[in-house]
Every structure is written in C-alpha cells, then in structure tokens.
Amino acid sequence: MxxxxxxxxxxxxxxxxxxxxxxxxxxPGSKSLAQRHLLAAFLAQGRTQVECVPECGDVEALLGALRCLAGDEWGQDGVYEGGGWASSEAHGERTTLSAGESGTAARLLTACLALGGPSRGPVHLAVEGSLALRCSRALIESLVGAGAMLGPPSVLQAAPDSSWPLDIDPVACPGQLTLRDPASSQEISALLFALAARGGGRLTVRGSMPSEPYIRMTESVLADFGVQVDEVDGLFSVTGRLRAPAHALVVExxxxxxxxxxxxxxxxxxxxxxxxxxxxxxxxxxxxxxxxxx
Incomplete structure (x- = not known):
C-alpha cells in the first residue's frame, strides 16, 4: 500500500x-448527524460547541440558511449561540433562505419554519438541482393540517410536481401533529424537531415508518439537548425544552x-x-x- x-x-x-x-x-463526520446537531443548536437555549462538522454541500446549505437568520459569524468558531427564531436578525421580516440540494435541510427547515410562530415573519425557502423536482407530500399535508400557511397553490395539489420552492407564513406549533404515510424518515424527524422547539407535544404517524435508524438518530440528538422522545406504535411523545448541552458535541x-x-x-x-x-x-x-x- x-x-x-x-x-x-x-x-x-x-x-x-x-x-x-x-x-x-x-x-469525514456524518452529514446527517451534523445537520441535526446544528439545527438543535440554533433552536436551543444556550451556547453549543460542535466539533468535527464535515465540510460538504448538504451541511454548508443548512449552515448558510441558519446564518441568514443568526448572522454571518454564527458558529464560525465552532460555538453556536442558540435562541431560535427569537434571536434571528431577520425577526419579523420576509426572508429568503436556500436549502441547496439537501433533502434533510429542506424538510427540517420547512417544518421548523412553518411552525415557528407568527412573529417569525414570512419565508421563501428555495432549493437547487434535483431537489426542485422532489415532493414531500406527507409533510406538507401535515403542516397544512396543523394550520400552516404554505404556497404557491401548486404545492398543495393532490399530486404536486414538487414541494419546493415554498412560501411559508409561520404559525404557532400546536401540541398535536399527525403524519400520514410518510415517504421519508426526514418527514418524521422534521416534525419531531418542530415539537421540540415548541417545548413538547405529540406526533401520530399513520402508516409505515421508513428508515427507522434515522428516526432513532433524531431522538438521540434531541436527547443530547435535553428533550426526551418516546414512541409506541407510531405515537411519539416529545417532552422537554431544547437546551445546549454542557459538554462539547463531536460529530461521529x-x-x-x-x-x-x-x-x-x-x-x-x-x-x-x-x-x-x-x-x-x-x-x-x-x-x-x-x-x-x-
């Protein structure tokens, strides 16, 4: 050799x-774990140190979107100041964000923005590449059922060509969410994050749950931030508020x-x-x- x-x-x-x-x-570090750590750090109260964040397009896309909200210097030193939407520099103003070509970033941001509270202000979530041809119908229907205001009308059709780009007018997250026949585990993870940002609630998943290891990954990351997720037969109970862990997180x-x-x-x-x-x-x-x- x-x-x-x-x-x-x-x-x-x-x-x-x-x-x-x-x-x-x-x-390199896991991009799936890194994206979950970074979003949790943004939403949590306190300062989170995250090490070994991989340099890749999917992670950079989420970082770019969060820095549009928190400021260009957010996390440049590996320490991420939390506070969620209340700390956003664009608080109350219309914002344009991009999830790049990352399906994980697009779904996590879609749910957390849509259910982030009306004071967050309207958001245009753009995507790039083949992601503009992909759908997340179950997630969109769940968010609309929870009262979220989404557009354009084409994304709300029975058989939409795409779910992005998406116009979002945020509403407060209710305590009960329902997701029917998810096509991706990312849809489940996205709603679990939205409930965790709210401070808890319940998610009912009707139908099979794809790629369950990624759901367990989300549960583990939320546990690092003080949020407990329990699941029995498709009913997820989310308890606790997101708080920065006292120890540094290292992306596996x-x-x-x-x-x-x-x-x-x-x-x-x-x-x-x-x-x-x-x-x-x-x-x-x-x-x-x-x-x-x-």
Missing amino acids: ETTTSESNRPGVTILPGQSVEGTMGV PDASAAAVVLAAGCVSGGGVRVPGLTSSSTQGDLRIIEYLGT
Whole structure:
C-alpha cells in the first residue's frame, strides 16, 4: 500500500495486489448527524460547541440558511449561540433562505419554519438541482393540517410536481401533529424537531415508518439537548425544552464512508480502525460490521 497524489493534488492510497490494508483511518463526520446537531443548536437555549462538522454541500446549505437568520459569524468558531427564531436578525421580516440540494435541510427547515410562530415573519425557502423536482407530500399535508400557511397553490395539489420552492407564513406549533404515510424518515424527524422547539407535544404517524435508524438518530440528538422522545406504535411523545448541552458535541465519523475502509481491511486480510465510531452509534450503515464479522 502506498500513498499517492491525484491530479487534483488530493492525497490518496493505492492498494497493490497481495497487500493488506492496515492502520487507523479517519473519515469525514456524518452529514446527517451534523445537520441535526446544528439545527438543535440554533433552536436551543444556550451556547453549543460542535466539533468535527464535515465540510460538504448538504451541511454548508443548512449552515448558510441558519446564518441568514443568526448572522454571518454564527458558529464560525465552532460555538453556536442558540435562541431560535427569537434571536434571528431577520425577526419579523420576509426572508429568503436556500436549502441547496439537501433533502434533510429542506424538510427540517420547512417544518421548523412553518411552525415557528407568527412573529417569525414570512419565508421563501428555495432549493437547487434535483431537489426542485422532489415532493414531500406527507409533510406538507401535515403542516397544512396543523394550520400552516404554505404556497404557491401548486404545492398543495393532490399530486404536486414538487414541494419546493415554498412560501411559508409561520404559525404557532400546536401540541398535536399527525403524519400520514410518510415517504421519508426526514418527514418524521422534521416534525419531531418542530415539537421540540415548541417545548413538547405529540406526533401520530399513520402508516409505515421508513428508515427507522434515522428516526432513532433524531431522538438521540434531541436527547443530547435535553428533550426526551418516546414512541409506541407510531405515537411519539416529545417532552422537554431544547437546551445546549454542557459538554462539547463531536460529530461521529460517517458510517457509510467508514464502511468502505472497514471493508477494504476485511477483504484484504488486514485490520482497520476508525476512531470515534462505536457500536452504540445510531447510524444504520454501521450494520456492515455484522456482515464483515461473519
């Protein structure tokens, strides 16, 4: 195994036939975890230190949107001042935000903005790329059912072509929300965040729950911020208010990226360690370890 440099001047590793992959390898942080940590830090009371935030398009999109609300310097030093919509520099004014091409950012922001309270002011949530062709019908219907005022009219059709861009006139979050036949776990996570920002409430999910590990990830992140989520047969009870944890939060290495190097070590007869990733992780992709060990 030898270290090489590509034409783009990025270091890499070349594995030659007969060689094994050995050693300790670092991988970028999980963008799914990072986005949840950052939104919770924005909504929570207090100052949250978040370390190992990955530099990637999805995370940068959410950071950019939150900095439009909290100020350009928000989190530049790795410490994120909370306060939610009350701390927003655009408090009460019409704001244009972009979720980029991140479906996670788009859904989390849609729910939290729509149910963020009328003093938040109207918001135009834009997206980029293929996300402009994607729908989140179950989430939109849930928010409209909760009293949210969304537009343009095309997103409210029975079979919309897209859910974004979206015009949002925020309303206060009710204590009871219902989500029917979600197509993505992000829709469930988005409403759990909205309830956590409210200080608690209940979410009833009717139909199957896709990608449950990501729902457990959301529950774990909210627990880091003092919010308890209990779920029984699709009924989620959210208790507590978001408060910054006393300790620094470290974004775990991305399990899907780690899976590649772990598999390389396994198939080459070597051994690879990825620091910071443990068996207690809520990332679903970590299940590859079960197969590598067989």
